Amino acid sequence: MPERLDAFMARANAAYYATHDPFADFTTAPEISQMFGELIGAWAAVTWASMGAPAPLILVEAGPGRGTLMRDMLRATARVAPDFRAACHVHFIETSPRLRAVQAAAVPDAVWHECLDHLPAGPAILLANEFLDALPIRQFVRRHGGWMERFVAAGCFVEQPAVVAWQAPQGSIIELGEAAAAWVGGVAARLAAQGGAALILDYGTAEGSPGDSLQALRSGAPADPIAAPGTADLTAHVDFAAARRHAEAAGAAVWGPVRQGAFLTRLGLRHRAAALARANPGRAAEFADAAERLSAPSRMGALFKVLALSQPGLPMPPGFAA
Numbered sequence: 195m196p197e198r199l200d201a202f203m204a205r206a207n208a209a210y211y212a213t214h215d216p217f218a219d220f221t222t223a224p225e226i227s228q229m230f231g232e233l234i235g236a237w238a239a240v241t242w243a244s245m246g247a248p249a250p251l252i253l254v255e256a257g258p259g260r261g262t263l264m265r266d267m268l269r270a271t272a273r274v275a276p277d278f279r280a281a282c283h284v285h286f287i288e289t290s291p292r293l294r295a296v297q298a299a300a301v302p303d304a305v306w307h308e309c310l311d312h313l314p315a316g317p318a319i320l321l322a323n324e325f326l327d328a329l330p331i332r333q334f335v336r337r338h339g340g341w342m343e344r345f346v347a348a349g350c351f352v353e354q355p356a357v358v359a360w361q362a363p364q365g366s367i368i369e370l371g372e373a374a375a376a377w378v379g380g381v382a383a384r385l386a387a388q389g390g391a392a393l394i395l396d397y398g399t400a401e402g403s404p405g406d407s408l409q410a411l412r413s414g415a416p417a418d419p420i421a422a423p424g425t426a427d428l429t430a431h432v433d434f435a436a437a438r439r440h441a442e443a444a445g446a447a448v449w450g451p452v453r454q455g456a457f458l459t460r461l462g463l464r465h466r467a468a469a470l471a472r473a474n475p476g477r478a479a480e481f482a483d484a485a486e487r488l489s490a491p492s493r494m495g496a497l498f499k500v501l502a503l504s505q506p507g508l509p510m511p512p513g514f515a516a
C-alpha cells in the first residue's frame with residue numbers, strides 16, 4: 195500500500211527522534227551559543243510584562259531538543275528579571291522519551307506533554323525553535339494530465355491523482371505543511387482565548403509554498419529522504435505565509451515573519467557578544483563568531499525567520515519593526 199508522504203514523514207521522524215541523538219546530525223541556534231537563549235529570555239520577560247505580569251505564567255517550549263534554550267533563558271532571567279523567572283511554570287511538548295531524559299537533566303522542574311491540548315489553562319508564553327520544520331508535509335506535482343500527489347511505496351516515490359486545482363506550470367512542486375499550519379492555528383486560538391504570546395523560529399519562506407524543500411540528514415550528511423526510514427532527520431521549510439493566515443483566522447495578533455538576523459540584532463546580539471567578550475577576554479573570538487553564525491545573511495540570519503503571535507491588544511513585541 196503506498197503511504198502518503200506526510201504519513202511516511204511522521205512515522206520516519208518519530209522513529210528517528212526516538213532512537214537517535216539528532217544533535218550528532220545537525221546543530222541549532224541554542225546549541226551554537228548561550229546568547230540565543232539569553233536574548234529570547236529577555237524577549238519573554240518583556241512580553242510577560244506587557245501582558246500585565248501574570249503569575250503563574252505557563253512557559254511552554256515545543257520540541258526542546260536538549261533543553262538548552264530553556265536552560266539558558268531561565269538562568270539569564272533569574273538574574274535580570276527575577277519576578278519573571280519566579281512566575282514561570284515550565285512545560286515541554288516532546289514526544290521522544292530519549293530526548294525527554296536529556297531535557298530533564300537540563301531543566302529538572304519541567305512538566306512534559308504529548309501535545310498542545312494537554313497543557314494546563316491560563317496565560318502562556320510559547321516558544322518553538324526548529325520544531326515546525328520536523329512536522330509532516332504533503333507534496334503535489336503538476337504533470338501533463340493534472341496534479342498528482344506523492345506517496346512512498348517500497349522505498350520509492352510514486353504518484354497518485356490529486357483533487358486540487360492550482361494554476362502552475364508542468365513539473366511544478368507544491369508543498370503543503372498542514373500539520374505546521376494546524377499547530378500554529380491551535381496556538382493562536384489558545385492565545386486569543388486565554389492570553390499570552392508565542393515566538394516561532396525556523397527556516398522557511400515568507401512568501402508561500404517553498405516548492406520541494408524536503409531534506410534528510412543522515413550522520414550529518416544530506417541523504418535520500420525515503421531510504422531507511424527512522425535513520426535520518428527529515429525536515430521541510432516552513433511556509434510562514436500559511437502560518438500567518440492560520441494564526442489570524444484563529445483570532446491572534448501576528449507580527450513578522452522577520453529575518454532571524456534582524457530580530458536578534460534588535461534584541462541586542464552585538465552588545466551581548468561584546469559584554470561576554472569583555473567578561474571572558476580569552477573567548478572573545480568565539481562570541482564574535484557565534485553572533486556572526488546566528489545573524490549573518492549568508493549563515494542563519496536570512497534563511498531563518500521569526501514569527502510572533504499574541505492575544506489581541508498587546509503592543510508590538512521586541513525584535514519586530516512597524
Ligand code: SAH
Pocket residue numbers: 207211216222223224225256257258259260263287288289290293308322323324325328329
Ligand atoms: N528546539 C531544539 C530542537 C529542535 S529538533 C533546538 O533548537 O535545539 C526538533 C525537536 O522537536 C526534538 O526535540 C523532537 O523530538 C521534537 N519533535 C519532533 N516532532 C515532534 C512532535 N510531533 N511532537 C512533539 N515534539 C516533536
